[in-house]
Amino acid sequence: MQTRVTPFRPRRAGRLILLALGACLSAAPARAIDGGASASRGDALAQATVGIGTVTRPDDRYRLTRCSGVLIAADLVLTAAHCLNGDPVGAIVVFYRGSQAVSPVYTARTIARYSPDPGDLSAEAAGITLADLSLDLAVLRLSAPVRDRAPVPLASSPRRVPAALRMAGVGLSQRGVGRLRTARLVPLAASSTGLTIARAEGARVCLGDSGGPVVGQDRRGLFVWGVASAVITARAPCGNLVVVAPAAQVFGERAPGRLARSAE
Template sequence: MRALLFLVLAATALFTGSAQAVLLGATSRDPNGLRRSVVSIENSLGELCSGALIAADLVLTAAHCVTDPAAYRVVAVNRAFKPQRIRIVALAVHPTFVTGTTPRTQPGVDLAILRLERPLGPEFLPLDPSLAGTIDIGDEVTIAGFGVLSEKRRQTARTLRQTNLVSLGPLEVANRVLIVVDRERLAETSGAGACRGDSGGPILASSGDSYLLYGITSWSSGAFRTRERSACGGLTAVTPIVEHLNWIRGAARNLTALEGAWARR
């Protein structure tokens, strides 16, 4: 495992990018599954990210997903997997996040919370961040998102997919993230992981018939042994939320208290 962590450090020299679909993921078709808790985030410039419901009208996502000077909306899918579009009326970005940097090189915390114009109904299931725990080396996690199946198939975005990965442990370069990879390929060759459109999507731990929210996807890389420059199929970098619960609670409380005003905290 030590050798694998060395490879993770070496991967910072590879081409990496914001994790903007779940590569090799299974399409989520269960109306009682993750579609209740995972949403996509779109802006008026055509950019796509993913996010996790943490209240009926609040979404936790990656901060770099909401830095464009654009209008934003959340898209949730109902039990029939039909999209419901809701405008975002306020947001809170972690105060240490540095706008204008890449997710991998920025030194702050890549988290943001969005407030929706109206709450989603009872057919949706918010995830409680306060139940998050730590993810140890070797633990299995689930990632979910609305991104593409591969970088060359951009038309495959906006479908919810999920897959299981394994943790290699924490990595600290400019900031602190957790690295998760395909258990079989271990990022040496292209395998399952986050891709274009999955930034801001949840990292989950299975708990019986449900899931616990443990982190948010920040960036991804290509595999070590690849002939093409890629930001998919290798490492998936996660911002673990257990380390930032105080900010999440405070920002959520402040956003809930707002009366529709646009805010950045």
């Protein structure tokens, strides 16, 4: 069945560069969300957001990929699959207290990868086409369950895009673990499969924020709408137009540990 885009406030983006948000050591230093707000200790989104570092060896050198992710079960983390490309030698996951990283550090392994169906998106919606988009999701299993953090459940349907979204990212730097920041997102366009293009309000999303959770909220609390999969920008490495890979259509009844919330 053909899917259609639900426009919010479409606008032309002009000449754009579409970038996957993951970074490696050979690239320029990764930066966290530029602008936005520092995460607070009592914020449920900040409590569940993680920094992810994966080590790969595509040739005779080791390389580090830096990304973000979100705790969706006691021992499971959702992130962008391109953060884990190249058959990683290993992966570590770091949690935060407020904007600062804290111990312990967990090791993790990839247990699932998904390529969500983007649906249809017209050329007028945010000035891009689906052929340009990077949409991927992956689930990591932690070396041990996390007991002092509350996982964030997944959206139960990809068809009801929240009017307001929020994302978090850590933008790991070359000097170590970066600071956790959050930003508000305004949806601009979305397909019926849940692919969403959103604009960051008063902030720009940068390298290292890939895989960062994008959440909505209802009377029951936060839910994961998807993860930041790419940024659309004319000036790398940051931009304020974010492509969100939807989580609900991939998981649902197939979710590990029945992660998706039941619909009301």
